[in-house]
Amino acid sequence: MLLINIWLPYIYQKHAFDKRILDKDVYKVVSSKELPDFGDLEMYEHIYMVNYWRFWTHPEMWSVIKINSSIQKEVDYLCSQLKMGRKVGIHFRGTDNIYSKDIPIEYFVKKINEEIEKYGENISFYLASDEIKVKEYLKNRFENHITMMNKPVCRNSKQGIVDAFIEMNVLSRMDKIYASARSSFSELAHLFTNNEFEELKNINNV
Structure with a gap:
């Protein structure tokens, strides 16, 4: 088997490989579980896989990740x-994610209301989002139920990346995560601890 990390043009892919596994195929096997596996790959001589996410998993694969004390302190503080009581993570992904940016905020509002109706005051939510307007809207609507990091989201700086990792670890410590569709950020947070995870999808795009 030869593994090469390189992008090849679609036309070349079709002529050079007798089997192509695209990112949407990996998603159906690993994330959504729509398919049990990639099929019988032994029947193909040349296989090309395109993927931005994991294509293999193991129950203990995330346990080796250890965070340093300064990050742990930030996670503990948030x-x-x-x-006390039930803790729920909300991850609303917008901006450049084509699969989740058109999910109505009302989907999340509905889930939050359902959780509050069930648990009353014995529940709180951690909100992680790259959309400032969404954070302001949900904070104003649910007031003391919502906790979030009060920093601008910036993935193009070292501190921005650290802040994102802090929020990922906070989400991993929630009892459940409600997440935007096909966001590797919230899915990875879920995989750290295997907490409850529900992906919200726009029913008009299903």
Whole structure:
């Protein structure tokens, strides 16, 4: 088997390989579980896989990740701001994610209301989002139920990347995560601890 990390033009892919596994195929096998596996790959001589996410998994694969003390301190602080009782993570992904940016905010509002109706005051939410307007809207609507990092989201700086990793670890410590469709960020947070995970999809795009 030869593994090469390189992008090849679509026309070349079709002529050079007798089997192509695209990112949408990996998603159906690994994430959504729509398919059990990639099929019988032994029947193909040349296989080309395109993927931005994991294509293999193991129950212990995430346990080796250890975070340093300064990041752990930030994670602990944000978690301490949540009430005792049930803790729910909300991850609304917008901006450049074509699969999730058109999900109505009302989908998340509905889930939050359902959780509050069930657990009353014995519940709190951690909100992670790259959309400032969404954070302001949900914070104003649910007030003391919502906790979030009060920093601008910037993935193009070292601190921005650190802040994102902090929020990923906070989400991993929630009892459940409600996430935008096909976001590797919230899915990875879920995989750290295998907490409850529900992906919200725009029913008009299903």
